[in-house]
Structure formats: structure tokens, C-alpha cells
Amino acid sequence: METTAFDLIVIGAGSTGENVADQAIHGGLSVAVVESDLVGGDCSYWACMPSKALIRPGEALRAARAVKGAAAAVTGSLDPAAVLQRRDSFTSGWDDSGQVEWLEGTGATLVRGTGRITGEREVTVETDDGPVVLIARHAVAVCTGTEPNIPDIEGLRDARPWTTKDVTSAQQVPGSLAILGGGVAACELASAFASLGSDVTLIARHTLLGTMEAFAGEAVARRLRARGVQVRTGAGATRVERSGGTVTLTLSDGELVEAAELLVATGRRPRTGGLGLDVLGLDADDYLTVDDTLRVEGHDWLYAVGDINGRALLTHQGKYQARAAGDVIAARAAGQPVEDDTWGRHAATADHGAVPQVVFTDPQVASVGLTGKAAGERGIAARTVEYDLAQVAGASLHADDYQGKACLVIDEGKGTVVGATFVGPDVAELLHAATIAVVGEVPLHRLWHAVPAYPTMSEVWLRLLEATGDDFRTARR
């Protein structure tokens, strides 16, 4: 059995694993990356990229229809075949050769196969040519992400439901689609497939987008309903049955929902199966708990980066952690100082209160940091100020009958922004300003000098600052 040593072994070549490797190589380490599926991972092939590609054409068309003078030029409707074809171009037809080229270009050694931790600093990979043992001189980074969580509902597994993997790679638009779930993936895909012509029924146990400010999920539900989607909140399925081309769901209230396909988007769980974590005395069914340098407690050579640690299940946040992790692994290997203080280069501090997220629904939802509720639960003297985006000139110029809302969550003690949410068409790019304000801990009295250009939608910042009140205009409180 072949045995090879590397400074670092990364298990999982999704965007997080790729970035851990790249960063560590940048820091002078030799790195092996183990991958059992496509290099590039879920984000490239079965999540962000195909999902956004399915969404964007409908969004662009709605935006043109929303402006008098342009609307008359839009006589046709979306071309589903062209949308799917465009989606295929973003997933490179599920061929990872481009990503492999990139990864090998960094200097990493790609090992195709399923990796398992078989001892301290030891990973055994089941390759097509048999097992290979990799020895890590310094560290092993687990970056295997998450997998769909299939709830325990009678008949569900036998009904061959779609997961997000199936729906984002679908080669046809089903005539009707039932979706179980009320989170980001469920809402985005409901919106996308409604645009593409499916009759969509969304079945959510609670409200939509429940971790965000309540007005976000409400706005999404309202628009989905206006576009003909059946939105059933506070509802669960108790039984599922497939008969030929039809899936029938029995809801908790006894109602029946029929659809050609059923998407299960009820959350994710850590992809820990077969990793051999039990060998290390770790719980193989749970997220791996790490410190701010992404190191697993009690195992100074083991890192868990990205979704697998459960800190923030988002591509960009995984990459952020990856930069810290790859860098700190290299620093520790070289005996260089570790900068793991708050906001230090080796600490994923933003995970705790500055995680941004854009939901590409209709309307879009963009949020960062804490909701008003979450801030209160942390004991922050928080106040939420809101403003109707429709009252902003930039928004009404952007689209007729623009509907949207923005809020800031203010830490009244510190006089800073600790959270922000924007809901409305095309608000995605408004978010980063809030992310910088939160992360930079820029005082409100300084933010008054950050003038939004007129007439953009960003002018809502001015209105939100006005809503915080005169007290926060001065440094002399």
C-alpha cells in the first residue's frame, strides 16, 4: 500500500477545501486534496451557481417588465430550454476538468477517492486503484460540507424525492413541483421554477426564511403567492406516495398535494459519514466544533473548515474560514506568530456576528449580522430602525411600483450597526455596505458622512440614519 507524506491533507475539494489548499501552499506547505466527487463541490455544480443561473433570467425579465417604456418590448416569456442550457454552461456540464486544472495549478496534489481518518495525522483514501495512505506532517483539514437532511416522513424515501442536487441539475422543468421546506433553497427554487412554468406548492413547517427578520419571509411569501405559487406555511407532510408520474403528499391537516416532482429542502446535516471521526472519539453525527482558527478542540492537528463546522453554511463564509485556516496552518507549521485575537488574520471572527447572506428570491433578501431578535438575545441594547424602500427615489426610478424595505439593527450602547436587512428587487449589491459598516464597527456619527449617491437605492442609508435619531449624529454623547 502506497504511503505519501504532505504537510497538509485536505479532505473535500469544494470551494472551502480548494481555498484552504491554495492558502496553505501560498504559505509554503505541500498539500494533498482528497475528493470523491467533482472538484469544485456543491457550490459549483449543485447549489449557488446553477441555482442563481436558473433564477437570473426570470429576474432580468421581471425587471424590464417593471419599467414603463421598456415593458412593451417584452412580449414573450422565458425560454426554459435556453435557461437550462445557460445553467449548464455555468456548471461546465458537470465536468470538473477546469477546476482540476485550477487546483493542480496551485501546486496541490489531487487524490481522487473517499478519504477516511485512520489515525492521528493519517488519512486513508479508497481510490480506484486501491487504498492509499496519506500522512500529514502538520495538519488535516476536513472540508466535506453538508448533505441534504431527509426527514423521517412515511413513504418519503420510496417516493424518490429530488434533493437540491437533483433540482439544480434538472434537465427538464416539471409541470408541477412540490417543495418541502421554507429556508433559502426552498424559497429560491420555488421562485425559479415558478418563473420557468412549473405549478409550485411550497410546504413549510413554520414561516419562510425563519432565521431572518420576519418581514423578509413575509415579503417573499406575498410575492410567491401573487405569482401563483401555493404557499402553505405552518404545514408539514405526514405521508408521501409516488404513483407513476405523480407524487402525492398528505399534509398534517389532511389535505392532499399532488405534483410531478417533490423537492426536499428541509435543511442540511454534516457530511461526516465514513470520515472515521469515531476513531478520534468525536461524535460522527454532529457538526465539528472548532475554535476561531478552525481547529477542532482537543486535536491540535485537525481542522474543520466550512459547512462541516456548522458555523455558517455559506460558500463565501467557508472561503473566508479557509483563508484563515490555510494561513494559520502554515504559520503554525513555520513556528510563526498566530494572530488569533478578535479580527486578527487567523481568526474567523466574522462568523459570530457579521455573516452576510443574499437570498435570490423575488424580492431579493440581503442580510448581515444580527436580527433585532438575535441582538436582544445576546443582551445588546438594540434598536431596529426601518424604512420603506418604495419611498426612495432611486427605487421608484428603478422599477414602477417598487416594493421593498430596509432595516438596521443598532447597538445603542456602542452607537454602531450590528445588523442590516434589505428586501426588494435588486437589493443584492446594497448589502456589502452594511457588511463593511458592521465589520468596521463604524460609528453612526461617522456614517452620516458616508453620503449615498443620488439617485441610487443606497439613499435608504440616509433615511435609516435619520430614523436612528439626532443623538447618534454626534461623537459627543
Next chain:
Amino acid sequence: METTAFDLIVIGAGSTGENVADQAIHGGLSVAVVESDLVGGDCSYWACMPSKALIRPGEALRAARAVKGAAAAVTGSLDPAAVLQRRDSFTSGWDDSGQVEWLEGTGATLVRGTGRITGEREVTVETDDGPVVLIARHAVAVCTGTEPNIPDIEGLRDARPWTTKDVTSAQQVPGSLAILGGGVAACELASAFASLGSDVTLIARHTLLGTMEAFAGEAVARRLRARGVQVRTGAGATRVERSGGTVTLTLSDGELVEAAELLVATGRRPRTGGLGLDVLGLDADDYLTVDDTLRVEGHDWLYAVGDINGRALLTHQGKYQARAAGDVIAARAAGQPVEDDTWGRHAATADHGAVPQVVFTDPQVASVGLTGKAAGERGIAARTVEYDLAQVAGASLHADDYQGKACLVIDEGKGTVVGATFVGPDVAELLHAATIAVVGEVPLHRLWHAVPAYPTMSEVWLRLLEATGDDFRTARR
């Protein structure tokens, strides 16, 4: 002759004057506002609002055409009559009753007529009912803005050229339009009227958008040309003649340009005519020089706010100054402390190095702070880092064949961002993040923790930070 006293007299009821008044009233003062034309001013009726309203429909249609799957649905073209009608709704048909209602709702007294300074703290208004003398107990704020600068070219005035006022209120789209100028208004209106079907010729003495990073004007010129606009840079007109429905321009190289209408957009000059500034010993033809509290030097009761002081000829910056001015006038009147230190609530500090601007051309141009060149001229150890927006996943998802570019200007000594420019379709809302970074003086090592959400165009921030180099990732330099 009627004489009335107010705490503050504001001359000019454009957006700046309105905001000075509102802020001062908020601070407890009685305010008269003098206006000879429409309340709301140029921005509402003959600049930002109608201009953006003319631009947006074409922009929305281009965005839909740029996405495969949506493009096929766009079979028609822009409806110019509907665009003009939509524009009319944004200018309220050039009826200011809504703005008057707002202004009077603040508690201000509107005096219709032409105001002239006739002595210290004294303004005489020529009203329809004869002259009225207004006495200012505390201050007079001049907020009259600017007017088009008509260059001294043979035959130009006799050719009855359009100014931005005429073009933004045009009731028909001319078959052909020649534009003199290469600045923001010239470029925006060239793009708008090309979309509306005019044959446009743009004649600019130098390059386009000359005060911005060079790549901005180059990108705009490239796209205008690709869309059929004749762009003549480095060219001037030496002679203009109107004959019936045709204006003929003789260019400096002897070439002739014919068009149905000619727009002169060669810059602005302060609207000081008839203000009586000579009474105070001030130069009546120049911008009024003010300190950071917007007070005219040597006259402790006289303020000049907005375009008239020449600091930054932009609606939002005028309103920013207005907030400081209205507030400081009230504070001084009440004998309260003045906070005129850098970034204090009474100082328009941002005017010096943090002025944002969005140019609604195709592509859009958004900039804030210093260009690389301007930073160098100020003696800052500056470095400019650039990134191709087409390489950002969010941009390629947004539009097929997306073309754009972003740059940051870095103060290498301080490790902060002092300028930023974004060029590309729909980059307008990316700007405010840069404005907050510049104004907040957020260190680069902290900006690494401001994670852009994937896949948005804002991810370009990550690439720009990477381009600044590893040194700026740490606080321990």
C-alpha cells in the same frame, strides 16, 4: 414696503435649500425660503430625476437582452412616448405643488420671487406684488446652485441650443442630436437619447469623464460607439449655424456635423447673477468660498451651500452640506457648541476626499474619493489595484459577456482605501460599500473580514483585497 424678520433666510429652494431650511427649523429657527422658479430645483425637474427616468427603461431592456433565456422574450424596442410619459410622472409635469406642500409642512415660509442681498442680513425679494424686504436675525444661506455654461463659439447662442434643462424636459425625441461636452451630463444624455432612437454625435474637447479614472471614460466611449453614437474626443466646435430644422457645427478639424438639435453640456457656472454679492465685496462671477461649516469667509452671517460653493456639484453632496449648515446655523444661533472638527457633525469633511458619484451611462460608472492620480497629487503614497469584473461569478451570472472593471486606490501608509471606481452594467449600488470604507477609514486588514456574499458582484472586493497583497492582511505591519 413690507419688512419681515426670520432667523434664517434661504435663497434658493432646490434640494439643498430645502434641506438647509428643514434642518434649521428642526433646530428651532424660523426660516424664509426664497425661490424664483420651481420649488425642488434643478434636480427634481431638469437634472437627476428626469435624466435618470430617461435612462432607466433602456438600461432595464439591455439587462434583459443580456441574459440568454430572457433575451428571446424581448422582441420589441423601447417605446419613446411611454418613456417620456414616465419621465413626466417623475417631474410631476413640472408642477411644484407637491414640493411646496412639503416645504410649508416643515414650517418654512416660502417667498416667491427673485432674492437679492441688499445689506448685511438683508434680502430684498422682487415678488409679483412688488419688493419685500426680509431681515435675517442670524443668517442668510445662498443655495442658488449653478447654471449651464454656454461657451463662446461663433453662432452658438443664435442657434438656440438646448441646455440640460431643455433636453431633460424634451417632449419629443429628435431624429438626431449633437452634444457638446464630455462630462457626466453629456455622456448620460448621449446614452439615453441613443436608446430612444436619436442619431447622436458627442463632441468632447478632451476625453470622456475626464475627472475620473481613465478606464471609466474609455469604457463609456467604447460602448457608445458600439451602439452607433459618433464619439469625437479631442474635438471642439468652432462655428455653429442653425438653418431651419438643422444645426450645423464646424469642428476644429474642419469637419461638419449636422443634427436636428444641439445640446450644450460643457459645464456649469455659479448662479450668482443678481444676488448682489458685489455689495459685500465678493466676486459676483465666481463660486463662493466657504469653510467646512459652509460659512463664507469674512461674513459670519453668510453661508453658501450646495453647488454655489463649487465644492462638489452633486445633489447628494449639497444635501449633505445642507444638513451640516442648517444644523450649525441653529447651533450658533442658540450659542451651543460647534462641532467643526474633522468628521464632526457641523463639518462637511467628506467634500474633501469622499465624494461619491454615479454616472448612469452604459456601462454605469460609480466612483468615490480620490483617483490614483489625485491621490498622488496630494502626496499620498498611493497604489491602485484593479480587477476585471468579468472574472467575478456574480457578474457573469448577471449578464452574458459582462464587461466591467473595478479599482481601489490604497493609501499604503495608512493601509486604508482612499478611492474606488466601478465600471460596468448595474454597478451603481456597489458604490456605497466603498464610500463607507473610505469615510470610515476602515483598515484593509479589517476589510478582509467584511465577506462579500456569494455570488454577488460585490465579490470583486475580495479580488481587490487580494491584489493589495499579503502585507495588508495583518494589523502587525
